Amino acid sequence: EIVLTQSPGTLSLSPGERATLSCRASQSLGTHYLAWYQQKPGQAPRALIYGASHRASGVPDRFSGSGSGTDFTLTISRLAPEDFAVYYCQHYDTSRFTFGPGTKVDIK
């Protein structure tokens, strides 16, 4: 069973700064089936990135995903006020879906 670990648990930054969020898998994932989601308080999650690096429709280009194997990164190039939220990575493998524990990005 693949386990996803996200770091840091909390990232405290100011608007305009760059955010780098990590998702590490216990086994190699290749470049497929790794997604990222954003969740704001009281709201459902929203898909940001599919297939490690492909932005979902309507997602601003300040969000980018990268990585392969066991190490994946979500980068927010310049934090906008609406980007302060919790971010989850997620993997799909052989009829099973796994989420990471999340990284909270809060205002410094």
Place this chain on the structure above:
Amino acid sequence: EVHLVESGGGLVEPGGSLRLSCAASGFPFSAAYMGWVRQAPGKGLEWVGRVKSKGAGGTVDYAAPVKSRFTISRDDSKNVLYLQVDSLRTEDTAIYYCTWEVPEGAFGSWGQGTLVTVSS
């Protein structure tokens, strides 16, 4: 525009049952892989289960903690997804989200969720 609207949540005693529904619109439901994800209060996201389209065999998969207690079904004539939850435990207390699975095994759209509270 894709819409997923869950209903059927509520307060239930341990050992009880509920049937959650998800009304879908704005996409070809009968061809879609649909599923459920839950989130306990203050916690992270947990996959519950998924049903493939009938064209792909209609296979249903479940997460280990709910297998044998939860049942996912679909009515393609009504564009509705169901989650029958039986033998509920306090640890099943969560918001249950309906999801539409897109290629690459991701959840492209989410409903607003329905809260299930298991308590005596």
